[in-house]
Amino acid sequence: MTRIIGVVSGKGGVGKTTLVSNLGVALAQQGAKVAVIDANLTGANLGLHFGLISYPISVHDVMRGNNTLADAIYKHPSGVDIIPASLSIDDLDVTPANIKEAILEHLGDRDFVLIDCATGLDRETLNAIEMCDEVILVTHPELPTISDALRTKTVAKRFEKNIVGVVLNRVTKEDEMKKENVSAFFDLPVIGTIPEDISVRRSIENKNPIVLEKPTHRVSQEMRRIANYLLGKKEEKKKVGIIDRIRSLLGI
Ligand SMILES: Nc1ncnc2c1ncn2[C@@H]1O[C@H](COP(=O)(O)OP(=O)(O)OP(=O)(O)O)[C@@H](O)[C@H]1O
Numbered sequence: 001m002t003r004i005i006g007v008v009s010g011k012g013g014v015g016k017t018t019l020v021s022n023l024g025v026a027l028a029q030q031g032a033k034v035a036v037i038d039a040n041l042t043g044a045n046l047g048l049h050f051g052l053i054s055y056p057i058s059v060h061d062v063m064r065g066n067n068t069l070a071d072a073i074y075k076h077p078s079g080v081d082i083i084p085a086s087l088s089i090d091d092l093d094v095t096p097a098n099i100k101e102a103i104l105e106h107l108g109d110r111d112f113v114l115i116d117c118a119t120g121l122d123r124e125t126l127n128a129i130e131m132c133d134e135v136i137l138v139t140h141p142e143l144p145t146i147s148d149a150l151r152t153k154t155v156a157k158r159f160e161k162n163i164v165g166v167v168l169n170r171v172t173k174e175d176e177m178k179k180e181n182v183s184a185f186f187d188l189p190v191i192g193t194i195p196e197d198i199s200v201r202r203s204i205e206n207k208n209p210i211v212l213e214k215p216t217h218r219v220s221q222e223m224r225r226i227a228n229y230l231l232g233k234k235e236e237k238k239k240v241g242i243i244d245r246i247r248s249l250l251g252i
């Protein structure tokens with residue numbers, strides 16, 4: 001059965017697209033058939049994370065009914081199928097449409113369809129949540145961002161979506177909100193704690209998900225742990241390399 005999982009947040013810029021791209025690749029590396037969809041219609045950039053820059057057909061064309069979802073699939077060497085959204089400002093006026101039926105029709109043989117959702121609680125986001133069966137909440141470990149994410153959780157619950165858990169992104173040693181507190185706050189498991197690291201930005205600049213660019217990096221290890229959680233597999237043992245050890249001793 002295809003699991004359609006939306007990656008959502010309260011605030012923007014917390015790492016949804018970074019998670020979708022890396023989790024997509026990490027799941028594919030485990031042998032899963034994966035498609036990722038950019039449902040962030042007004043802030044599209046999922047394709048860019050994979051180095052997909054020019055594409056004639058996008059999710060906007062699918063929502064307008066001009067093309068089928070199958071026309072908008074682009075294959076990445078990692079095995080992930082990408083359904084990007086348009087980067088053109090001329091496409092900003094598209095009315096969000098629920099393409100769940102199209103997902104089931106054209107991507108029904110995939111194990112996972114990950115949906116990169118928009119931020120906020122307007123029509124665009126609600127529409128994206130409607131397409132999913134499950135959601136993962138992404139937040140930074142700071143109170144205002146967490147409280148915004150809690151609102152999104154409430155909305156997802158109202159839509160009767162299964163909430164898989166919370167991913168804490170950009171975690172540093174100094175963070176006051178610890179994993180256990182966050183879990184209690186949301187009444188959900190924290191399924192990943194991704195460290196703050198400059199390599200994430202570099203990999204985005206290189207248009208290559210960090211799990212491909214630096215497979216042994218602690219961020220990549222954490223991405224794979226989240227993938228394993230979704231697959232119900234045993235956790236990968238954390239391997240801390242010498243560089244990471246020095247970094248953590250120096251607090252950088
Ligand atoms: N773990 C991390 N360490 C350091 N920087 C990070 C990390 N995760 C994300 N970033 C930075 O945060 C930026 C925003 O991430 P991303 O685009 O994934 O967020 P988003 O939630 O999808 O944003 P939007 O709401 O605008 O769609 C990235 O471009 C990257 O520079």
Ligand SMILES: [Mg+2]
Pocket residue numbers: 016017018040045116
């Ligand atoms: Mg994004």
